[in-house]
Amino acid sequence: MAKASDYLIALDDGHGIGTAGKRTPYIKSIGRQIHENEFNEKVTYYLKAELERCGFRTLLSAPTDEDTPLKARTGIANSMGAHALVSNHYNAFDGKFDGPGKDAEGHSLHIYFNDKNDRRLAESIAKYLRQGTKQVYRGIIEQNLHMTREFNGPAVLIENGFMDNEREALLMINEDFQRETAREQAKGICDFFGVTYVASSGGGNVVTPPKKEVKGVSTDKGDAGKRLESIYKGAEGLDFYSRPTFNDAYRAGKLKYGYGFPTIIRKLSVEGAYMYEVKNSRGHVYYVTAAPEYVKVEGGGGSTGSGASTSTRSSSGGPVAIGEITITGVSNSAIIQDRPDRMNSKNISTISKGSTIPVTGSVKGVNSSSGYWEVIHNGKRAYITGEFGRYKAY
Template sequence: MHKVNFKIILSFLLLLSINFIFSQKKFTIVLDAGHGGNDHGANRTYDDIGRIAEKDITLAITLKVGAMLEKNKDFKVIYTRKIDEYPSLSDRTNLANRSKADLFISIHCNSSKKPTAYGTETFVQGPDQNDTNLEVAKRENDVIFLDEKDKQTFGSYDPSSPESLIALKLQQSKYLESSLLLGGLVEDNFVNKDKRTSRGVFQKNLHVLRMNAMPSVLIETGFINHPEESHYLASDKGQTEIAESIYRAVIDYKKAVDRKSGYAASTKKPEPEKPVEVALKNDFRILLLSSPTKYNDGDPALKGLNYILPIKENGLYKYYYGVTNLASVRDINIKTAKDAGFRNAYAVGFMPNQKLNTGYYTIEVYTGDKLNGNSFILQNLKDVERNKENGVFYYTYGKVQTLEDAVKLQKDLEAKGIKNTVIQKVAK
């Protein structure tokens, strides 16, 4: 009896458990605090609270959302920035794509020339639906001119061109449903939980969303130029409530995605098992043509087909294509032959390993003029037989009883450098 080392077994099981845990892909979210660094975004100065800048509010809300998500072991959070700096739009989208994120959330504050404008809005990528939110698109896209990389990446993009609209519609279709789902959940929470006014979810051509290969939203958390809303945005209470609404939307979004995936997996009808094809008793080769002419490999008469076996019988060379004992493959081979131009091709059955009752198979190694004693064939093969018909010399080698043995003998000759041989069926 071998003594079992339980410590080794336990260590092995623990290692497997750890590998399993870490192999599970977490739901990855990229949180983007809008603006930053030299890009202050929208800003206003008030007598009681002083100057407030969009870049500070978005960073505060983003960090709160991230802190809430990081408490959940199912999520992995990646930030485009955690300090007062300006990542280019290209940097933000490249980070999200490299991370193979499941969601991209960009957090912003709104602004308007009208001091009475207030409420939240969420945007998903797509062609502009109307002119209502042109100010948002212009303001969020204008930051491309702050960074040379963005100028090169986005500067020549014309959103009004027909090509761009087609590309946008193609791109948005892949992630639009998921993006709209998340956007709707965010806005619903703003209304139902925080008792705020939602202006809705809109499609807009926004560069920070356009390059993302995942569901993405840009959230305008409120108007910084509105006296009451700006104070709410600048307060810790307001920022916490907004963060909680976004956090809850992400939780509900993931649950919806999980339900949909689970539902699809559980309701998908299993594909019926295909019956196992039974092999036929015979091997089938496709007869392409019979001809008194010998064609070597690659001859145009063979029309580019490979795996051709010539068999000489009664003075005719018969050219067979492929070999199989499955009816499905046989039918495919017939179609291939006919598509290549052999319209009269048909299948011929060969009984495997069937010995000839009368006669034998041999290998025709050369036809043409008489070989001299220094020829490669005669130097490398013994017992070569020579015959002469109508002024043509025929050299053959070997005698075997089955076609399979003849094919093997032919391959042995090819290994010795003797090619373009033909199997010959000889009747006694």
């Protein structure tokens, strides 16, 4: 039986909450329209919890409420070495309710042309979706879609129903349907990778994504532009999140002692505590506690508080790691280069197969179809060919 932790699954929740047109017609029985992302987001986070309970690692390709560009979504999934991608959507036909028996209905799974791995993943998921809530099964459809075309691995885009079918539209805000859909998709993903599905034991492991209204309120931009570092020495690391919340469903990764983010955007009041909204070297935004016993601020004379522990990293504005890569795909060792161009760079060192090295992100560079990992070598930026590293977030 395969080991689930060997696999990273990229999860995509489709469009942002405010994307134009991505909503149902007005529904008289509830007095409003339903945004597509109200369903997509919750199913994605329930699926995240399902997969992590089974042992998989997960990655959110669009972790904010904004409509993340398609290129950015597949870009982060590819750069972090995801082994599969699942994108959840809700379909539409003519944008109006025509009445029972007249509206389009049902779910479908969309893959790229002639991709055997896409099809195998779609078939594995469809097997369980067809066993759930009674819906018309519209089949597996080959289409030229960015998410399935540009991802470097098995990918499927799932249309879970029609927004302009009133019965299916109301399923979008039905929590039982949301959880059932996530569970069925998780079972299919487990089958695809040969992993045993682990059912929920109930009780304390229930995941409830926070409502859209629960957001941080900006209270202080005094530390904007400064650098944040973790001073927490616990072996488990310091959690950071994809949204302004301390809900574990939105945990994006962990910071080791001495590592952090190069740019603070602002300080927020969140759930009775404070968080920093921060940005990494690739421009991705995250949220981390602002408690002075866990983090310190450097640069421009700012600090989260006196007496903060001394970091193992300098405060000179050097590179900040967001994770690490394990060297794979080589016979003995990979070359560490001084620039992202393996044909025109200086080889400054090597790193053995199976070893790990901290990374700040990935870059396209030149002369490599897999791009390059930007790594930290002797405190400075260096580069390793993308295909030779397997990423793990802190």
